[in-house]
Amino acid sequence: MATSSVAHKLDDVPPPAPRPELVGGGPPVRPNMPLLNNARLGVIMMLGAELMFFAGLIGAFLVFRLSAQVWPPPFQPRLPLGVTGVNTVILLFSALTVHWAVGAARVGQTAVLVRQLGFTAALGALFLAIQGYEWARMIHFGLTTSSSVYGGLFYTLIGAHGVHVIGGLIWLAVVYWQARRGRFSKKDFVGVQTTRMYWTFVVALWPVLYGLVYLY
Amino acid sequence: MLRWLPEDVSTYGHEIDSLFYLIYYITAATFVLVTVLMIWFLIKYREQPGRRAIYNHGNTTLEIIWTVIPAAILIVLSFMSVSTWAKIKRTVPPTDFEIQVTAKQFNWDIAYPGADGKLGTDDDVKFDNDVHVPINKVVRVHLKSTDVIHSFFIPNLRFKQDAVPGRTIMAWFEAKKPGKYELPCAELCGFGHSGMKGWLHVHSVEDYQKWAAENLAPKAQ
Amino acid sequence: MSESAVAHGAHGQHAKPSFISHYIFSLDHKMIGRQFLFVGLLMLMIGGILAMLVRWQLAWPESPVPGLGFISEPYIYPGPNGGGIIPPQTYNALFTMHATIMIFFVVMPIMVGTFGNFLIPLMIGAGDMAFPKLNMLSFWVGAISGVVMLSSFFVPGGPAAGGWTGYATLSAKAQYTGVEWGQHLWIIALMLNGVSSLMGAINYITTVVNMRAPGMGYFRMPLTVWSLFITAILLLLALPVLTAALAMLLFDRMAGTSFFLPEGGGEPLLWQHMFWFFGHPEVYILVLPAMGITSDLLSTFSRKPIFGYHAMAFSMIAIAGLSWIVWGHHMFISGMNPLLGTAFMMTTMVIAVPSAIKVFNWLGTLWGGSIRLTVPMLFALGFVSNFLIGGLSGIFMASTPVDIFIHDTYFIVAHFHYVVAGIIFALFAAVYYWFPKMFYRNMNQTLGKVHFVLTYIFFNGAFFPMHFLGVGGHMRRIYNPLQYEFITPMHDWNIFITWSALILGASQLFFLGNFFWSLFAGKKAEQNPWQANTLEWSAPTPAPHGNFLTTPTVYRGPYEYSSPEVTEDWLPQDKDIGASTAAKAH
Numbered sequence A: 001m002a003t004s005s006v007a008h009k010l011d012d013v014p015p016p017a018p019r020p021e022l023v024g025g026g027p028p029v030r031p032n033m034p035l036l037n038n039a040r041l042g043v044i045m046m047l048g049a050e051l052m053f054f055a056g057l058i059g060a061f062l063v064f065r066l067s068a069q070v071w072p073p074p075f076q077p078r079l080p081l082g083v084t085g086v087n088t089v090i091l092l093f094s095a096l097t098v099h100w101a102v103g104a105a106r107v108g109q110t111a112v113l114v115r116q117l118g119f120t121a122a123l124g125a126l127f128l129a130i131q132g133y134e135w136a137r138m139i140h141f142g143l144t145t146s147s148s149v150y151g152g153l154f155y156t157l158i159g160a161h162g163v164h165v166i167g168g169l170i171w172l173a174v175v176y177w178q179a180r181r182g183r184f185s186k187k188d189f190v191g192v193q194t195t196r197m198y199w200t201f202v203v204a205l206w207p208v209l210y211g212l213v214y215l216y
Numbered sequence B: 001m002l003r004w005l006p007e008d009v010s011t012y013g014h015e016i017d018s019l020f021y022l023i024y025y026i027t028a029a030t031f032v033l034v035t036v037l038m039i040w041f042l043i044k045y046r047e048q049p050g051r052r053a054i055y056n057h058g059n060t061t062l063e064i065i066w067t068v069i070p071a072a073i074l075i076v077l078s079f080m081s082v083s084t085w086a087k088i089k090r091t092v093p094p095t096d097f098e099i100q101v102t103a104k105q106f107n108w109d110i111a112y113p114g115a116d117g118k119l120g121t122d123d124d125v126k127f128d129n130d131v132h133v134p135i136n137k138v139v140r141v142h143l144k145s146t147d148v149i150h151s152f153f154i155p156n157l158r159f160k161q162d163a164v165p166g167r168t169i170m171a172w173f174e175a176k177k178p179g180k181y182e183l184p185c186a187e188l189c190g191f192g193h194s195g196m197k198g199w200l201h202v203h204s205v206e207d208y209q210k211w212a213a214e215n216l217a218p219k220a221q
Numbered sequence C: 001m002s003e004s005a006v007a008h009g010a011h012g013q014h015a016k017p018s019f020i021s022h023y024i025f026s027l028d029h030k031m032i033g034r035q036f037l038f039v040g041l042l043m044l045m046i047g048g049i050l051a052m053l054v055r056w057q058l059a060w061p062e063s064p065v066p067g068l069g070f071i072s073e074p075y076i077y078p079g080p081n082g083g084g085i086i087p088p089q090t091y092n093a094l095f096t097m098h099a100t101i102m103i104f105f106v107v108m109p110i111m112v113g114t115f116g117n118f119l120i121p122l123m124i125g126a127g128d129m130a131f132p133k134l135n136m137l138s139f140w141v142g143a144i145s146g147v148v149m150l151s152s153f154f155v156p157g158g159p160a161a162g163g164w165t166g167y168a169t170l171s172a173k174a175q176y177t178g179v180e181w182g183q184h185l186w187i188i189a190l191m192l193n194g195v196s197s198l199m200g201a202i203n204y205i206t207t208v209v210n211m212r213a214p215g216m217g218y219f220r221m222p223l224t225v226w227s228l229f230i231t232a233i234l235l236l237l238a239l240p241v242l243t244a245a246l247a248m249l250l251f252d253r254m255a256g257t258s259f260f261l262p263e264g265g266g267e268p269l270l271w272q273h274m275f276w277f278f279g280h281p282e283v284y285i286l287v288l289p290a291m292g293i294t295s296d297l298l299s300t301f302s303r304k305p306i307f308g309y310h311a312m313a314f315s316m317i318a319i320a321g322l323s324w325i326v327w328g329h330h331m332f333i334s335g336m337n338p339l340l341g342t343a344f345m346m347t348t349m350v351i352a353v354p355s356a357i358k359v360f361n362w363l364g365t366l367w368g369g370s371i372r373l374t375v376p377m378l379f380a381l382g383f384v385s386n387f388l389i390g391g392l393s394g395i396f397m398a399s400t401p402v403d404i405f406i407h408d409t410y411f412i413v414a415h416f417h418y419v420v421a422g423i424i425f426a427l428f429a430a431v432y433y434w435f436p437k438m439f440y441r442n443m444n445q446t447l448g449k450v451h452f453v454l455t456y457i458f459f460n461g462a463f464f465p466m467h468f469l470g471v472g473g474h475m476r477r478i479y480n481p482l483q484y485e486f487i488t489p490m491h492d493w494n495i496f497i498t499w500s501a502l503i504l505g506a507s508q509l510f511f512l513g514n515f516f517w518s519l520f521a522g523k524k525a526e527q528n529p530w531q532a533n534t535l536e537w538s539a540p541t542p543a544p545h546g547n548f549l550t551t552p553t554v555y556r557g558p559y560e561y562s563s564p565e566v567t568e569d570w571l572p573q574d575k576d577i578g579a580s581t582a583a584k585a586h
């Protein structure tokens, strides 16, 4: 660069010409075409945070689990493995339906999109209902938050997941409603994509929790 | 700064102190170096009419030098710390002198083994806040807490260990000078944290025997 | 949400927004930044006044504080002449709330909230944040968390009194501190505060990744943006762990679990691990923006490119990465396995190396410069000086054997005030520096210099002697040092510190006065008063909603000061002076 013999004077440099699309409205300017659009990137960030939240809880779980000689502790009710296993399958299936929803949105089949979103929400609700029923039974059998660390961990981890399922159901309901009103098109279905991202996270988390809390 | 260190009366305290001095000299030298350079640059390179700043984006060789030298110093420092730490916290030398210290809001419960020579049995002899030990004897402390976290701190012995409810932590010290040393609690433990303190009485061997005969003798039986 | 992000170029000509949408529920990142600033400064006053009460008690234990007598009995005991005596329980609450407010409601909202919001879009040439609504929400959730935190002063039992670290079991059972709702609210407020910060972090990261102006490669970003970007990543990953720990603590207190209570099978040290796993990244969350801002200011006012730009960026990345594996250095004496202590000592020593790079590169930046000692520059230099002292004292504690003695003494208090309260210097530097851009007026430089000199002297007067006390064994968090025979001989230092702290506090009135006076009556600012290169100075003053009249194109790095290519000693990032520079690296 040292070769440039004449130094410029800043004031001599002409200012850039105003871009008409900015001054007079017009189509939005996207300087760089990003790899992932804002909404999807934002949701990835959010899921990263969620992951750390659950990592914190799971870390705490492992601290107790690894230092325990017998697990579950004596005189504590066993967890319902079978029912929850079936429930796991139900939830996993909902990951498929939400995936199909995105597929339908991509080709602009609004009716299919609406139906698949509906299925997903219904499966999620079913999962939650079964969980709720099992919880009621567990409490009845004497597994409470205060009965042992075991109980506390069970309700905290599974409860935290349950809250996320509820959040997902609300999210699904909003998107379902938007889809019915024709909010999405072949070109613009980011809302469905982000729904899939979040729901897939909630679903994928479940087998991990099931494996740790119920089976391990 | 160094003269504020309380007198050291333990067998391992001097190792802590010499590490302290070493770090003090290193950091003091670094501090002086950086500060002097900074002030010098601020004066020498202050804005003056007609002079333009050097156009320079950095110097990789220099940067490598000032990365490697501190790194080397710090790594050496940590290796020097390892053995002292291991000596104090990771091992307890053989001893036959044991006491149990149970912290509670806001007292130290001190227990000596009773006639059966064992701690934690019914005939333990108990005191409030006063620890009596003989000189030149490794004292093994079984540290417990019944409520919140406290910290057993004897400045003159360079001794500090948190007492955690639900655990018994082993720690040790060996005092080499008779005297009476303050024993504060160093971890926030509630409104009475300040003022939660006891005394460590280090006795010569004869004095200790006298004290033990008077106080540890099985009076209850 | 994506459509609102791109529609901003056009916002400039909208009809004048209503008061509410302009000042209260604003979606403009600049206004949100200002909102964070005002709230943060208010909290600084509160946190500072709590510190003054702490200092009063330490210098003149149990003597009545003038004017405090109006508070009712269990919290303050009546004294003569309308004064009030601070009881031990209140003392614990004072420093707990002091620290919590300073860290979560002063340094985070201002360094991250204000400057992150105000500067990121402007410095990368974007019209706004990626998610303006989320941004607004972030401010308001943060504000609510502040209200919840402050409301704990007014509940029966008083505010949290378990230290800002809230160690279990002390914090896990109301009977241990006698604080019931105060601690609940502390937990809830910190959770809300975490949510607010997370929303901010998501916004910052997305904005930096997706919305840089053409030509603004990652390695042409000002170090301020780098630091805030890295900070946002740390926030994103660290805060949820605190949230998890806080949730468990709240359950222990309210739902009968016993995660941290041994009598129910819990583990008190688990809290410390979770807290510090968050807590150590947190201290770098606090300091990184200060480092980035300092780098920018040193370069601008030395009229010289930053020394080793890449090393500066990578050292921040290294600090951020290493900050995840050093948390155990807070727990050397906690009863944690001593072998782990050795491991954490090693990692802690290593993390000092990237900090060393920063300090030396700052020196390198000054070397050969043409240094203008403006007020922002003075404060930036003050930050370097404080960080140097605080960083070096960190080495003492990093050595495990030395920490046996100085852990939980005033040596630690000295260390972290030099670093965390040292950040306040960078905070002032940034306010003085960007004030013309934020409020379109200049602050008074003479008053600023007086503010700097007083603050610098009395800051050191207040915090340096704490090293002596710590070396003498003076414990932290004690209500009355005169209860200890070995501390009593050092008591004069406590009085000296308190006088310094009181004058330090009073000196801040110069800032407050200057700030508010300049806000309304300061000299009108030019567009680029400091002749700086970064993009925010290319935007008009006042910058409209949408920031730039034209999307700037970036031709070079942010530090081309005194470049031979132009006669002036600065060269803005978006000036097109011909093809030769366009190809130039960073």
Ligand code: HEA
Pocket: B026, B027, B030, B034, B069, B070, B071, B073, B074, C165, C283, C284, C286, C287, C329, C330, C348, C349, C351, C352, C353, C355, C356, C357, C359, C360, C387, C388, C390, C391, C392, C394, C395, C397, C398, C399, C403, C406, C407, C408, C412, C415, C416, C419, C420
């Ligand atoms: C912004 C905040 C901040 C920063 C940047 C740091 C930086 C560092 N801290 Fe600090 N720390 C705190 C905030 C911070 N700390 C707080 C708030 C606490 C107390 C919490 C509580 O208990 O309430 C604490 C406590 C704390 C402890 C626990 C002490 C105890 O409780 O017993 C330790 C122990 O290792 C430690 C170490 C360090 C180290 C090694 C660094 C290093 O990163 C510093 C590196 C910098 C330098 C070293 C200076 C520049 C370098 C050179 C000029 C090169 C040459 C140097 C050498 C060769 C030595 N800190």
Ligand code: HEA
Pocket: C044, C045, C046, C047, C048, C049, C051, C052, C054, C055, C095, C096, C098, C099, C100, C102, C103, C106, C107, C162, C163, C164, C165, C413, C416, C417, C420, C421, C424, C462, C476, C477, C478, C479, C501, C502, C504, C505, C506, C508, C509, C512
């Ligand atoms: C960002 C963090 C931050 C900041 C800025 C400060 C700032 C200050 N701190 Fe703080 N402090 C902490 C973080 C911070 N502190 C932490 C984390 C702890 C540990 C708590 C624990 O143990 O749990 C602590 C603990 C702590 C203690 C130890 C208490 C104990 O262990 O018993 C002390 C004692 O001196 C103290 C003093 C001060 C002082 C004098 C200031 C001064 O710098 C403040 C100066 C500012 C002002 C005074 C406000 C502005 C002034 C005005 C608006 C004008 C009006 C005011 C007057 C006229 C007085 N602090």
Ligand code: CUA
Pocket: B103, B104, B106, B149, B150, B151, B185, B186, B187, B188, B189, B190, B192, B193, B194, B196
């Ligand atoms: Cu016991 Cu502090």
Ligand SMILES: [Cu+2]
Pocket: C279, C280, C283, C326, C327, C329, C330
């Ligand atoms: Cu740390």
